Structure formats: structure tokens, C-alpha cells
Amino acid sequence: MSTPLSRFTADSLPVEVYASEADLGRAAAERAAATIRDAVRRRGAARVVVATGNSQYAFTDALREQEIPWGRVTVFHMDxxxxxxxxxPASFRRWIRERIEVPFAPAAVHYIDGNAADPEAECARYEAELRELPLDLVCMGVGENGHLAFNEPYQASxxxxxxxxxxxxxxxxxxxQVGEGHFATVEDVPATAISLTVPALLAAEAVQVCVPEQRKAAAIAATLNDPVSTACPATILRRSPHATLFLDTDSASKIDSLR
Incomplete structure (x- = not known):
């Protein structure tokens, strides 16, 4: 069992700070596994949304150590x-396939089709799949500018x-995306994406937000200190008591005044 260095609440949001990214990942994986097992025990199945990106590596690696009834789990991704x-190489479908579908073999994986001829129709199709049954768990991160999924500052609702x-x-x-090594130049990064909205991300019974690394420290400070507004979409987490924010000492380094 991973033990946090500290715990506190920012408005309604539980926050846990761990000694390392690996410890953060193990703690989040333990919590996710327990949530999934509980959903399967209660309803016979679980529906989980999983984020992609470098900040989720420790979490998804640690899932390998957990007892999870993957044959009862349906997985979605968020953008x-x-x-x-x-x-x-930068496709989030590929990320989910390589880090979730192949190693764990869940019952089903629902993918957003980035190649869809009509992106608006693809949004409607994917939304219908998400809404078919309740979501049990959303596992996500926070962007360097405070975005959730790709709900950007001042664009998010x-x-x-x-x-x-x-x-x-x-x-x-x-x-x-360039800084994380997924594209060679900014011009190579696609200008648009399909993203789950903020209400979708917060619709699950439980929400886990894993944010390691020093490069996220400013975004986390804003998340926990700034007024709740779309200027920093992640601030809405402070009104989400069913969520937990998992940090390491690097990502928490600018919020000492809150501990």
C-alpha cells in the first residue's frame, strides 16, 4: 500500500502528495483497481475512461501489479x-492499444476515430456509447496550461x-506535445481534436487525476489557488469531491502554502 507524504483538501477536492512518480502511480493503480473490483461486484461490469500521455505512464505501468477483472471492464479514451x-506514433488510439488493450485484454475498448469523415458525427457516435450505461471511473491528468483532456482555457465549458x-x-x-517528444515541430501537431467535455470527465462515480513532474507544477498551483473558472479548466476539480488529485513532490512544489 502506497502512503502519501501528505493529504489535504482544496475546497472539496481531496489531494494526495507522494514521494515519487512511481509511488504516485502505485497509489493511483491501487485505488483504480479497488474501484473497478467494487463496480464488478455490484453490477457485474465496470466502465472506465483512461487518459493517455507521458504523465500516465507510472499509473498504467503499476496497473500490471493489480488484480483487476479485466474481462468485465469496458475501456474508453478521452481524446x-x-x-x-x-x-x-502520437495517436492516442495507439497509446491505448499498446498500454491498455494488448497487455490487459479488457472485455471491450471503444475508440474515438480520428480518421472519421465527419468529426461532428463521430462526436455524436462516441457520446452515445459513453451514455449507454453509467461510468464507474475516469483516470485523467492535467495539461501544462491547465486543460482537462483537450478542454482548453477559455474554450472549456x-x-x-x-x-x-x-x-x-x-x-x-x-x-x-512537441516537448513530450510526440511531434518534431508545432506545425506537425494537428490543430484540432475530438475531446470528451468537462461534464463527461466528471460524470463517473470516481475520478482520479494523476499529475507528476515539475513541468506541471505551475498548472497544479493554478488549479489549487486560482479562482474556479475556464481560464484554468482544472480549477473545476475543486468542486468535485468524488475526484482525487494524485501529485508527486515535483508537481506539488509550488503549492507549499496549501499544505
Whole structure:
């Protein structure tokens, strides 16, 4: 059992700080496994949304150590670039396939089709799949500019009636993708993506937000200190008591005043 260095609550949001990214990943994996097992015990199945990206590596690696009834789990992901092939190295479908579908063999994986001829129709199709039954767990991160999935500053809506939309990436988000090594230049990063909306991300019974690394420290400080607004979409987490924010000492390094 991974033990946090500290725990506190930011408004309604439980926050846990761990000594390392690996410890953070293990703690989140333990919590996710328990949530999935409970859903399967109660309803016979679990429906889980999983984020992609470098910040989720420790979490998904640690899932290998957990006892999870994957044969009863349906997996969704939360965003995908428009007009990107499923086998592109930066495709989020490829990320989910390689890090979730292949190693764990869940009962089903529902993919956002970035190659869909009509992205708006693809949003409607995916939203319908998400809404078929309750979501048990969402596992996500926070972007360097405070975005959730690809709900960007000032573009996000906290009361959106849609669960999936086509969005335009901000320059900061495109730069993050280059910095993480997924694209060679900003110009190579697709300008648009299909993303689950904020209400969709918070619709699950439990929400886990894994945010390691120093490069996320400013975004986390804003998440926990700034007024709740779409200027920093992640601030809405402070109104989400069913969520837990998992940090390491690097990502928590700018929030000492809150501990």
C-alpha cells in the first residue's frame, strides 16, 4: 500500500502528495483497481475512461501489479487528434492499444476515430456509447496550461450539454506535445481534436487525476489557488469531491502554502 507524504483538501477536492512518480502511480493503480473490483461486484461490469500521455505512464505501468477483472471492464479514451492515423506514433488510439488493450485484454475498448469523415458525427457516435450505461471511473491528468483532456482555457465549458466535441488546440498545448517528444515541430501537431467535455470527465462515480513532474507544477498551483473558472479548466476539480488529485513532490512544489 502506497502512503502519501501528505493529504489535504482544496475546497472539496481531496489531494494526495507522494514521494515519487512511481509511488504516485502505485497509489493511483491501487485505488483504480479497488474501484473497478467494487463496480464488478455490484453490477457485474465496470466502465472506465483512461487518459493517455507521458504523465500516465507510472499509473498504467503499476496497473500490471493489480488484480483487476479485466474481462468485465469496458475501456474508453478521452481524446484523439482529427485526421490522424490509428498507427501514428502520437495517436492516442495507439497509446491505448499498446498500454491498455494488448497487455490487459479488457472485455471491450471503444475508440474515438480520428480518421472519421465527419468529426461532428463521430462526436455524436462516441457520446452515445459513453451514455449507454453509467461510468464507474475516469483516470485523467492535467495539461501544462491547465486543460482537462483537450478542454482548453477559455474554450472549456463547465456546464456543456455535450459529452464530446471538436476543439481547437491552443499553441501551448501543441507546444506540450512537441516537448513530450510526440511531434518534431508545432506545425506537425494537428490543430484540432475530438475531446470528451468537462461534464463527461466528471460524470463517473470516481475520478482520479494523476499529475507528476515539475513541468506541471505551475498548472497544479493554478488549479489549487486560482479562482474556479475556464481560464484554468482544472480549477473545476475543486468542486468535485468524488475526484482525487494524485501529485508527486515535483508537481506539488509550488503549492507549499496549501499544505
Amino acid at each position: 484523439e487528434y482529427v485526421r490522424i492515423a490509428a498507427d501514428h 463547465f456546464d456543456d450539454d455535450r459529452w464530446a466535441r471538436v476543439i481547437t488546440l491552443t499553441p501551448r498545448s501543441r507546444e506540450q
